[in-house]
Amino acid sequence: SQLAEENSWALSVHEGESVTVNCSYKTSITALQWYRQKSGKGPAQLILIRSNEREKRNGRLRATLDTSSQSSSLSITATRCEDTAVYFCATDASGSWQLIFGSGTQLTVMP
Amino acid sequence: ETAVFQTPNYHVTQVGNEVSFNCKQTLGHDTMYWYKQDSKKLLKIMFSYNNKQLIVNETVPRRFSPQSSDKAHLNLRIKSVEPEDSAVYLCASSLQGAHGNTLYFGEGSRLIVV
Numbered sequence: 479s480q481l482a483e484e485n486s487w488a489l490s491v492h493e494g495e496s497v498t499v500n501c502s503y504k505t506s507i508t509a510l511q512w513y514r515q516k517s518g519k520g521p522a523q524l525i526l527i528r529s530n531e532r533e534k535r536n537g538r539l540r541a542t543l544d545t546s547s548q549s550s551s552l553s554i555t556a557t558r559c560e561d562t563a564v565y566f567c568a569t570d571a572s573g574s575w576q577l578i579f580g581s582g583t584q585l586t587v588m589p
Numbered sequence: 590e591t592a593v594f595q596t597p598n599y600h601v602t603q604v605g606n607e608v609s610f611n612c613k614q615t616l617g618h619d620t621m622y623w624y625k626q627d628s629k630k631l632l633k634i635m636f637s638y639n640n641k642q643l644i645v646n647e648t649v650p651r652r653f654s655p656q657s658s659d660k661a662h663l664n665l666r667i668k669s670v671e672p673e674d675s676a677v678y679l680c681a682s683s684l685q686g687a688h689g690n691t692l693y694f695g696e697g698s699r700l701i702v703v
Contacts, residue, residue: 509689520593520679520694521632528689564630574688575644576622579632 483567483580490586491557499583501550501567508574512541512552513566515582521566525552557587592616595680595695602670603703610665610698612680619685620644621663622692623655626677638663639686667700675702 483502491497503510509528513521525541527534527550534541540553550567564582593614602608614621622645623635636655637645643655652671656664667674677697683690 511691513692515630518696520681520696521692522694523691526689526691566632568692570687570689574686575620575637575639576634576647577687577692578634579624582630582632584630 486583487581488584488586490588492588493557493559495557496553496555497557497585498551498553499565499567499585501552501580503548503550503567503569503580505569507545507569509570510541510543510550511568511577512539512550513568513579514563515566516563521579524565554585559587559589561585561587593680593682593693593695595678595698597698598696599699599701601701601703604672605669608667608670608700610678610680610700612663612665612695614661614680614682614693616682616693617661618682618693619660620683620687620690621657621660622681622683623663623665624679624681625649626679626697628676632679635665636663637687670700670702672702675700 511526512524515521527541527543538555543550566579566582568577568579596611620639622637638657640660641657652668654666677699679697681692681694683692
């Protein structure tokens with residue numbers, strides 16, 4: 479079973495709108511990471527938020543982490559068409575020699 | 590800027606053939622990984638190596654075998670491919686382990702088995 483899971487399979491918004499992708503996980507973690515994968519490319523990290531952090535920002539991106547409810551969110555403001563991608567949350571499993579990815583959320587930003 | 594290089598990008602082969610995918614990273618990282626991504630975009634870890642040593646070997650069929658000549662290279666060989674092996678194989682590297690470290694991915698090698 480997945481140790482991390484996004485809560486939506488697909489989302490669509492119009493350019494300029496804000497969107498939030500949610501993630502829940504099942505294990506204690508060192509950090510939770512958000513990745514984005516554009517069509518034909520490998521995943522690329524957006525934000526790494528450590529277990530002692532509650533919020534992290536990267537430009538238009540904001541990630542939150544709630545270790546008590548084992549959940550995280552990634553918010554994107556002022557979305558652009560180029561934000562269209564699959565968004566994954568990922569956690570390090572016990573032993574920490576692998577990163578376990580959620581099933582991903584397909585975000586489509588329409589003009 | 591790509592620092593994890595995979596070849597080939599795309600490969601079509603018949604059931605029963607052998608295929609190999611190559612991966613090289615120029616980041617000076619100690620840990621490398623192979624992930625399999627299916628048609629639904631699910632990413633599953635297959636193997637991870639640290640400094641040429643096998644660390645993680647998830648339950649994958651025995652026809653899959655990783656090969657590491659040095660810590661910058663991790664290849665993946667598939668003997669006698671099956672239709673369910675059709676997928677994108679993604680190579681990644683990290684500084685040392687996944688413990689709070691970023692994974693850097695290549696662009697993937699798409700395998701189609703006919």
